Amino acid sequence: MTATTPIDRNGGQILIQQLCAHGVKRVFLVPGESYLPCIDALYDHQDTIQAVVCRQEGGAAYMAEATGKLSGEPGICFVTRGPGACNASIGVHTAFQDSTPMILFVGQVGNDFYEREAFQEIDYRQMFGPMTKWVAQIDRTDRIPEYIARAFTVATSGRPGPVVLALPEDVLWGTAAVPDMPRYCRAHSSPSVQDMERMRALIEAAERPLMIVGGSGWTPAAAADLQKFAERFSLPVGVAWRRLECFDQHHPNFVGHVGWSMTEELRARVCDADVLLAVCTRLGEASTEGYSVVQSPQPKQKLIHVYPDANELGRVFLPTQAITADPVGFAQAAADLKPRQPPRWASATQTGHRQYLDSLKPLPSPGSMSLDVAAAHVNVHLPADACVTVGAGNYALYPHRYRQFAGLGTSLAPAVGAMGYGLPAAIAAKLDNRERTVVCYAGDGCFQMNLQELGVAMQHRLGIIILVFNNGIWGTIRAHQEREFPGRTIALGFDNPEFTQIVQAYHGYGEVVADNAEFAPAFERARQFAEKENLPALLEIRYDSDGIAPGSTLTQIRRDALARQASELNQL
Missing domain, CATH: 3.40.50.970 (Thiamin diphosphate (ThDP)-binding fold, Pyr/PP domains)
Incomplete structure (x- = not known):
């Protein structure tokens, strides 16, 4: 079969076609003249991509971030240069600390005006550098497919997070005959057999184990596999701060939401655990109540830390065992792991769940409206x-x-x-x-x-x-x-x-x-x-x-x- 010869398209047309190729169904935007060719190109893809016009860039960025959380695919946001980018930065910061895949496209002054402090000009590499996984400016129209493909890969690989791409006006108005890139493929990291064997040995030697689940990148299959793993080992399971969706809270192994304002019983359970299995959560300040219930840098619990980015392992907490794996890879490996003897802590897990159910009863509060x-x-x-x-x-x-x-x-x-x-x-x-x-x-x-x-x-x-x-x-x-x-x-x-x-x-x-x-x-x-x-x-x-x-x-x-x-x- 002969490949189709690329035709001349402007930068906006090339970019929006790449979003189609990567499976984007919805973009959130506040329109701006700095990326007008992209807005025009959306006209030809209305049957594929829904353009949601927001009222302020902060709201648009939040919507894109939330979409990334829900789908596991990068949420897409378009904003104009300068003030638009500043407004959108709160969504980027949220995506960074929440480990959410997201891509923010920002209009930029043309290269012919660049570094003159032209109207609304900002160096986005400096502005967004500390709060993104990657920030770049596309300076050639024919390289747009390459940058977009890389953006999707970076946003979803390892620890997911935001990418920011600046779009100079002359690049969007320029034309090129360039082929589209194929849809990106997300890579998964998995633990070795030796990792899982050592983890099993640490758990089986414990008296008071606890699993804390968090992070992003979970799929229904991975969540189901992890749940079965918890059942086989009778592990009590908590969710990290504001990762409430990572484990079904109706499940008999669930013991609560770990972090600020947790119950005294759950706080004691975290503190007294002899083995803490932290699955795909960073165990941040909120989950550890200011690094107190899990101390930094040396936890008193034996910490088995599973995380998709090896750079995070040992960065805040020195683990007893570090495992580089994302939710999909770890859950697949855990699906085949079985205890070699009946867990000794099953009754403690049942007690933890009863204590959680007790916490659902409304506490007294002042006034007529509780x-x-x-x-x-x-x-x-x-x-x-x-x-x-x-x-x-x-x-x-x-x-x-x-x-x-x-x-x-x-x-x-x-x-x-x-x-x-x-x-x-x-x-x-x-x-x-x-x-x-x-x-x-x-x-x-x-x-x-x-x-x-x-x-x-x-x-x-x-x-x-x-x-x-x-x-x-x-x-x-x-x-x-x-x-x-x-x-x-x-x-x-x-x-x-x-x-x-x-x-x-x-x-x-x-x-x-x-x-x-x-x-x-x-x-x-x-x-x-x-x-x-x-x-x-x-x-x-x-x-x-x-x-x-x-x-x-x-x-x-x-x-x-x-x-x-x-x-x-x-x-x-």
């Missing part, structure tokens, strides 16, 4: 495959504690702790699967960082449910302030708009809830509206700001801090 009660109700009344999204703030601790996540695709949460993430992530989840129930938890401050993306939900008729927790303060920072400077509250309160009127302006449904008895019927009304009208439904939940976290109040935090200060003064 976030504990609301979150527990949502857990029971949502379908198992529903996707719950959050941004950052103490409000997110409620779905983290009370929702039993059922596996991949059921949680979108920024491990980096980026505010404003919940709504764009919910939009991405609903675009990914319109039949899936999607609920966004958002604090009143967090929600206002990207509420303009309600326009995307309206335009694409996305029936998402939004729970806005209105306490009129920056709650997480208020808690820190009371802990360190008790009674000296300043610069943390704000007046809020009528959120119900805002969502109504976007043709959605809005209702205020201020009492426990009101929540269940209001949630059902919101859910029915979202499903019937395919438009956003918002519940504004007004509650006592003293209830700052599950089982915790600002009053008690202040009281404890004042008592600590008094004790320190008495010791002087």
Whole structure:
């Protein structure tokens, strides 16, 4: 067969055709004249690629990052040069710390204007270098296929992450007769037989083992293989901070969400473990509660650390055994591993699961509206495959504690702790699967960082449910302030708009809830509206700001801090 002779195409046409070749189904963008040929090229691929026009580049980048989390393929975002790139940087930082495959395309001044500080010019290599796996500028039209193929490979290989490619205007307007590259192929790393034999020996010699699962790149088959491995070895399993979807929390081996605000029983289990099997998680600051329950650089537990990037192994924690493997490779190897004797800790695993189930019971909270009660109700009344999204703030601790996540695709949460993430992530989840129930938890401050993306939900008729927790303060920072400077509250309160009127302006449904008895019927009304009208439904939940976290109040935090200060003064 004779290969087709390439025809002349402009850079935008070449680039968008490469996205088609690599299987891209959706791109998120805020249009800009700096990459106009790419926008024009999308016109010819409307049957293949959906172009989702966002209201601000931060929202667009978040949506691309969330898409990368859901699919395991790079989420794609286009923004214009300078200000557009600066706005989008928050999504890139999130993708980097969350290990999410993502590609950001940024318009750039032409090479003939470069290094003159032309209009909106930035050196993106310097700007994005510390927060990407690779950042480059494509300076020749005929090399576009090469750069795109490399971008997909880099974004998904080893520890996944973001790639940024700058697109000079003259390269996009220029033409070349160049062939398309074939679709990229993701490489997987797997442990050796010797690795698995040593790991089995360490586990079987343990008395109190614990497996913590996290990271990105999981597939349904890999998750199922890991679950069977846990069953055969009767291992108690926790998920790393905000990796709530990595293990089915209904499973009898599940013992909880490891990280900030975990239960005392789970904290003790992590601290007392003699063998800790960390599977594809970095065990960052959040999961280890400031490197305390797992100490750096030398953990007191025997640490078996499995991670797809060898550069991460030994970087923060010195492991007893280091295994270079990604989720797919490790799970495939673990699928064939069997214990040589009945595990001695099976009853302890059962106890851990019972303690987890006990933690789902709502804790007491001040006022007539309890976030504990609301979150527990949502857990029971949502379908198992529903996707719950959050941004950052103490409000997110409620779905983290009370929702039993059922596996991949059921949680979108920024491990980096980026505010404003919940709504764009919910939009991405609903675009990914319109039949899936999607609920966004958002604090009143967090929600206002990207509420303009309600326009995307309206335009694409996305029936998402939004729970806005209105306490009129920056709650997480208020808690820190009371802990360190008790009674000296300043610069943390704000007046809020009528959120119900805002969502109504976007043709959605809005209702205020201020009492426990009101929540269940209001949630059902919101859910029915979202499903019937395919438009956003918002519940504004007004509650006592003293209830700052599950089982915790600002009053008690202040009281404890004042008592600590008094004790320190008495010791002087």
